[in-house]
Amino acid sequence: MTTTAPARARRALKIPTRLDRRYLPVLGTFVVLALMLIVGGTRYENFLTPAVVSNLFINNAHLIVLAVGLTFVILTGGIDLSVGSVLALSTVITAALLQAGLPVAVVLPVAVGAGTVIGLAHGVMVHYFQVQPFVATLAGMFFARGLCFVIAPESIAIDNASFVELAGWVQIFAGWRMSSGVLIALVVVGIAFLALHFTRFGRTVYAIGGGEQSALLMGLPVARTKVLAYVVSGTCAGLGGLLFAMYSRSGYSLTGVGMELDAIAAVVIGGTLLTGGTGFVLGSVLGVLVLGLIQTIITFEGTLSSWWTRIVIGVLLLIFVLLQRALSLRKT
Numbered sequence: 001m002t003t004t005a006p007a008r009a010r011r012a013l014k015i016p017t018r019l020d021r022r023y024l025p026v027l028g029t030f031v032v033l034a035l036m037l038i039v040g041g042t043r044y045e046n047f048l049t050p051a052v053v054s055n056l057f058i059n060n061a062h063l064i065v066l067a068v069g070l071t072f073v074i075l076t077g078g079i080d081l082s083v084g085s086v087l088a089l090s091t092v093i094t095a096a097l098l099q100a101g102l103p104v105a106v107v108l109p110v111a112v113g114a115g116t117v118i119g120l121a122h123g124v125m126v127h128y129f130q131v132q133p134f135v136a137t138l139a140g141m142f143f144a145r146g147l148c149f150v151i152a153p154e155s156i157a158i159d160n161a162s163f164v165e166l167a168g169w170v171q172i173f174a175g176w177r178m179s180s181g182v183l184i185a186l187v188v189v190g191i192a193f194l195a196l197h198f199t200r201f202g203r204t205v206y207a208i209g210g211g212e213q214s215a216l217l218m219g220l221p222v223a224r225t226k227v228l229a230y231v232v233s234g235t236c237a238g239l240g241g242l243l244f245a246m247y248s249r250s251g252y253s254l255t256g257v258g259m260e261l262d263a264i265a266a267v268v269i270g271g272t273l274l275t276g277g278t279g280f281v282l283g284s285v286l287g288v289l290v291l292g293l294i295q296t297i298i299t300f301e302g303t304l305s306s307w308w309t310r311i312v313i314g315v316l317l318l319i320f321v322l323l324q325r326a327l328s329l330r331k332t
Helices: 005-013 021-043 050-059 061-075 083-099 104-127 133-151 161-167 180-198 200-210 212-217 222-248 259-269 281-301 307-331
Strands: 170-173 176-179
Touching (some): 050 061, 050 176, 050 180, 050 281, 061 222, 083 259, 104 161, 180 200, 200 212, 259 281, 281 307
16 A cells, blocks of 8 residues: 555654644633634624733733642642632732731732642642542631631721832733733743643643552652642632732732632633643633633623623533543543
8 A cells, every 4th residue: 555645744744643632622712712702803892902802811810820720739630629718818918918017028928928838738638638639628718718807807908009019010012901910920821831841740740630549650759749739729829819919909808709619610611621630721721711701791792690601601611521521431
């Protein structure tokens, strides 16, 4: 049998002829996002303007950071229910310390570090004490939320000049706005992408999600990596709280109620399997943009209640979970 020239060229260049199934959920998320942009652009005037798209990132910078941190935990087969409460704790700590007169250079590391400590506690409980991730992080959620009310029962406005200047930093390029929060979120996404795909830590995260016992037999540092994944999630939650404080200029104990569910939904819609082992940081970012775009479309529609956002998110989440299940069964 003779081999055609294109086939020989594909073999020589090692060009895959079929798309890897791992990329199908992410591709589906991208297609959904593109369709929403097309429909919104044709239905509503000024929908695809730089101002609207820039606001999509500005309004969801904190959620992008939360989703990035959760991606690490979910890739290991775990879950973190505390990120919304840790975000609120970070905003309260930021506002309370600034109100007490501490400098910004001291307050910012303390606010982020609070999330790091809680994430470390989760990792230790999950791996060394064999506590189920759901239970461990649920306890962390109650602890962080209760601590918020102990520190500040009422909302605290932030009027520190240095913090307000940092939060108000904006650069405009041909109508596109880049705020300090968006810049920090994009840096976090870049670091997370490099860590997951180009380091031993990232490869071990995927290996644990694929099979923890197999990872142990291969001699991989399972304990350190598993704990570190929760530390990353807690740190991102603390940083997300800092970004939300910059966005709202306040700290409030009831901030972020239910936000952990939004972050989990974004990660799942972005193509990460809840069983672990498969997923991408950039997919989680696309998932956040899909959620934000749903809210934007409903806002442009005007006649629809904001509760339709939850309904559409629920339908999308169900579709993507069914898609993941179908891919898993086909692989098996």
